[in-house]
Amino acid sequence: MELFLLSNGKLSGDSQLLGYAHQQIKAMFEARNITSAVFIPYAIIRGDYDERARDLEQSLGIKVESIHHSAVPSEAIEQAQCILVSGGNTWFLNQMLHEKGLIVPIQRAVREREVPYLGWSAGCNVATPSIRTTNDMPVRSSVVLPALSLFPVQINPHYIDAHISGHMGETRDERLAEFCAVNPTESVVALREGSMLHVSGNELSYYSAKGEGFKVFRHGQETQEYRDTRALSGLVPFTCV
Structure with missing residues (x-):
């Protein structure tokens, strides 16, 4: 399995999409001889x-075809060398994946044919079991449908622990703690901007362009920050490095 789960598509000052992860992504393209997505x-x-x-073609140096041009979207997935899933609104994305009949084709492509999956922001959210830890608003439907479950733990992209002056609502930490209180058997990985989780084969690694760590939220446990994935060794079926 090959997963790139990125918190966001660009860092401030980046001129290209996914620029902060180019080294890892392009190395994977070269190793797998990927020329299209x-x-x-x-x-x-x-x-x-x-x-x-x-924009993605220019940034990644491969041919990129949007699936909305395909008369039968599932067939596009069946023929894909690589799958790129954009950020935006997670609720709308997940609903469209179900309506277009793409959940199972993507799962089979990634798990059985080992087609690489690159998802950022909303595309990262839908790679987890559900979209319940998205920051987005349900713009069309409030029904929480299952997501792709390619990665077994909930992720919160765009994580920030800053306290915004004048904001009187709950902080992100408080909201994630609430999620774990209501769902005490589940955990949440909080990814800051410019960071990603990378599954390659059976190995799980972490990268941050800004040298920052990620946090893991668990019910009844103190939330801590980590810079390698060994903190996830009891939560995921991968070798954590």
Whole structure:
């Protein structure tokens, strides 16, 4: 299995999508001789699918075709060398994956044919068991459908633990603690901007372009920050490095 689960698509000052992870992504492309990818853009609500596909082509140096051009989207997944899943609105993305009949084809492509999956922001969220730890608003439906479950633990992308002046609502830490209190058998990995989890084969690694760590939220346990994935060794079926 090959998963790149990125908190976000760009860092401040980046000129290219996924620029902070280019070294790892392009090394994987070269090792697997990947020259094309299918792009799943449904999370983008106020943007142009084809324009984003062109941005990815320029950034990654491979041919990128948006799945919305396919008459039978599941067939595009069956023929894909690589799957790219955009950020945007997680609720809308997950609903569209179900409506387009793409959940099982993506699962089979990644698990059985070992097609690499690259998802950022919303695309990272839907790779987990559910989208319950997204930061997004349900713009169309409030029904929480299962997600792809490619990664076995909930992720909260765009994680920030700063206290915003004048904000009187709950902090992100408080919201994630609430999730764990209501779901005490589940954990949440909180990824800051410019960071990612990478599954390659049976190994799980972590990278942060800014040298920052990730946090793990568990019910009844103190939340801590980590810089390697050994903290997840009891939660995931991968070798953590």
